[in-house]
Amino acid sequence: xxxxxxxxxxxxxxxxxxxxxxxxxxxxxxxxxxxxxxxxxxxxxxxxxxxxxxxxxxxxxxxxxxxxxxxxxxxxxxxxxxxxxxxxxxxxxxxxxxxxxxxxxxxxxxxxxxxxx
Numbered sequence: 001x002x003x004x005x006x007x008x009x010x011x012x013x014x015x016x017x018x019x020x021x022x023x024x025x026x027x028x029x030x031x032x033x034x035x036x037x038x039x040x041x042x043x044x045x046x047x048x049x050x051x052x053x054x055x056x057x058x059x060x061x062x063x064x065x066x067x068x069x070x071x072x073x074x075x076x077x078x079x080x081x082x083x084x085x086x087x088x089x090x091x092x093x094x095x096x097x098x099x100x101x102x103x104x105x106x107x108x109x110x111x112x113x114x115x116x117x
Contacts (some may be wrong), residue, residue, distance in 0.1 A: 038053075101109070
């Protein structure tokens, strides 16, 4: 079992090195009270361990990204007028536009089915 433990240690070392290489640094300015509250809660949650602030910040960023990505886009106004405005400068008729869109869709579908080749 000594050999497998050596490999496990080497494997963990490689993971740590790869993880360190992928780290990015963000410098941000936040309200002092917000920062103190964040530090306090991060330390409590992660048991005052090394990297507690980084882990808490990563969780916060992931939650924010998830929240923003899940927000529904609500268009206000008349969608027909919006589309009409977008297509105002196009000099082809709707049938030709439909054919071009179909051709683009087919190209994309074939590319996805064939694995991008």
